[in-house]
Amino acid sequence: MAALAVVPGIVWAQAAAAPPAATPSFKEVNSVEARVQGCVTCHGQSGQGTSNGYFPRIAGKPAGYLYNQLVAFRNGTRRYAPMNYLVAYLPDAYLQEIAEHFARQRPPFAPGKPLQVGPEVLARGQALVKTGDAALGVPACVACHGAGLTGMEPGIPGLAGLRPTYVAAQLTRWRVGERHAAEPDCMQRVANRLSDADVTAVTAWLSRQPAPADPSPEASNVVRMPLACGSQRRPS
Incomplete structure (x- = not known):
C-alpha cells in the first residue's frame, strides 16, 4: 500500500511540473481573436454570416467599410440596439483592429438560397x-x-x-x-x-449568383464613381 501511495504523488508532481497546454488564441486576453468574440457569436467565427440572413457576412469586406459601420453603430447614426450596446465604449483603435481582422478573413461562401421569381x-x-x-x-x-x-x-x-x-x-x-x-x-x-x-x-x-472565385474587394477608384459618395473619395 505504501508503494501505491507514492505513485500518485510522483504522477502528480510530474503533471504539476509539465508545461501547460497552449492557450487557444481566442482565450488570450490581448489577442484580436478574444476581442472579436462578441462579434462571432452572431456573425460566425470567421465572419461568414448566418444561414438565415439576419446577420450578414462581414468577412473580406473592406476594412474601411467595416470601420465606418462600427463607428456609425457606436455614434448611433446606424441603429441596431445589440450593436449599439456592444461598441458603445470601444475606442477608435479597437474598432479599427476589429475591422482589419474581419477584412482579412476568407471563409468559404455558404450555399445560396435563390428567390423564386419569374x-x-x-x-x-x-x-x-x-x-x-x-x-x-x-x-x-x-x-x-x-x-x-x-x-x-x-x-x-x-x-x-x-x-x-x-x-x-x-x-x-x-x-x-x-x-x-x-x-x-x-x-x-x-x-x-x-x-x-x-x-x-x-x-x-x-x-442566384455563384460565389466569386476571388472575394477580395477591388482596388480604390479603379473606375470613375457615377455618384459622389461620402464613403468613397471621388477621383478628380
Whole structure:
C-alpha cells in the first residue's frame, strides 16, 4: 500500500511540473481573436454570416467599410440596439483592429438560397445590377460595388454572399430613412429611386449568383464613381 501511495504523488508532481497546454488564441486576453468574440457569436467565427440572413457576412469586406459601420453603430447614426450596446465604449483603435481582422478573413461562401421569381423579374434585376437605369438616374450596382460584386476599397462593401432578406431589408431601410451613410449619401439617393419591384428584382438576381472565385474587394477608384459618395473619395 505504501508503494501505491507514492505513485500518485510522483504522477502528480510530474503533471504539476509539465508545461501547460497552449492557450487557444481566442482565450488570450490581448489577442484580436478574444476581442472579436462578441462579434462571432452572431456573425460566425470567421465572419461568414448566418444561414438565415439576419446577420450578414462581414468577412473580406473592406476594412474601411467595416470601420465606418462600427463607428456609425457606436455614434448611433446606424441603429441596431445589440450593436449599439456592444461598441458603445470601444475606442477608435479597437474598432479599427476589429475591422482589419474581419477584412482579412476568407471563409468559404455558404450555399445560396435563390428567390423564386419569374424570368422577367430576373432580367430586370440583371439590368439594374449590370447597367443601371439611366431614366431613373440609377447607376449600375457594379459601378460602385465592383465587377465581381466583391466591393471596392476603401469603403464600399461587397454584395456577393449576402442573403436576399438582408439585401432587401437594407435597401428598404435606406428608402424609409432608417439607414444613413456619410454625406453625400449615395445609397440613399439610389435606393429612393427604386420601386418595390426593383428591390425584389435586384435581390432575386443577386441571390442566384455563384460565389466569386476571388472575394477580395477591388482596388480604390479603379473606375470613375457615377455618384459622389461620402464613403468613397471621388477621383478628380
